[in-house]
Amino acid sequence: MAKMTLLSMVQNILSAMDSDEVNSINDTIESQQVAEIVKETYDYLFSTIEIPDKIGFIKLEGLGDLNQPNYLKLPDNLVSITWLKYLDSKDGKYYDLDFMPQEEFVKRVLQYSGSSSDVKAVTDASSGVTYYVKRNQRPRYYTILNDKYLVTDGYNQLYDSTLQASKTFGWGEMLEPFVMEDDFIPSIDADLFPLLLSESKSTCFITIKQMANQKEEQKSRKGRVHLQYRKWRDKKERGEIFKGSNYAKP
Incomplete structure (x- = not known):
């Protein structure tokens, strides 16, 4: 999957939920909700899982x-x-x-x-x-x-x-700050966008539509496995060169 703008992710999620089409993340209350969920998902995923990049x-x-x-x-x-x-x-x-x-x-x-x-x-x-x-x-x-x-x-x-x-x-x-603008592209590798999109879409279905989306949850699990593999591979290549106190913001 290629990298996506915030607007393209919001449009993708709204389409999956059979919602109204939009040309901006601020067009409707629902599109604003979806954009906020994408941001929250980004902040959660990439602040709790180490990303070598x-x-x-x-x-x-x-x-x-x-x-x-x-x-x-x-x-x-x-x-x-x-x-x-x-x-x-x-x-x-x-x-x-x-x-x-x-x-x-x-x-x-x-x-x-x-x-x-x-x-x-x-x-x-x-x-x-x-x-x-x-x-x-x-x-x-x-x-x-x-x-x-x-x-x-x-x-x-x-x-x-x-x-x-x-x-x-x-x-x-x-972690690069998430900007709530149509053309904002999260600073993550292209192969991590499926995980961000699936996690966001799954959350939107549960939060907005009050229903689960099994297909997206399966994609999300696969994406998390892929991300953990990247983390393991990167540590192996680095040889754990940098070690020390590892303060992590809760």
Whole structure:
């Protein structure tokens, strides 16, 4: 199957459901519903199943917040982090940032004393909780808060007042944002479109028509098997070169 635009997928699904023809995804309420289901299906499928084509170098986003100098923002389309490094301006080298589960991270930073001259009090904006981080050394550990922020155990104020996005360097999986436009083409290989179309069509039949479509469900199962084979094949070819903490956004 060739790659398809969002409009062509919506038209295909509407035709299968014996619904009205449309020239735009916004022509009818039903076409809008179908387009939204395609988007939700895309987001679900390709954020829960690793796609080798989407794995590569990543950078985080800086906040520039002096009240939260040890915070970085996760890109909205980030699916997972395999490994992450941060540049130490002291010697110009990248060093590993090791992932810690939230509870372990909290226990670590609670060991820092507020009376020490080498720490800074940080108040998390969402919870109001105050804790201490090292302010004269490179970050060594990080955790994820609110599925939105990467928080480290320290930063070096001699070089930067806050963590810098330009100094992050990582490897992970990014998912291209889904755009609700007629001519939008999802950035996936052509052989994955049958899976996206079948999953979307099956969901539309159940959600909109209140009935199952056995044929599309069978196609969907075959598509998932094919995708898992691609995942296995790619890992075998890579030889699992890149290993490390594998943070995945839930």
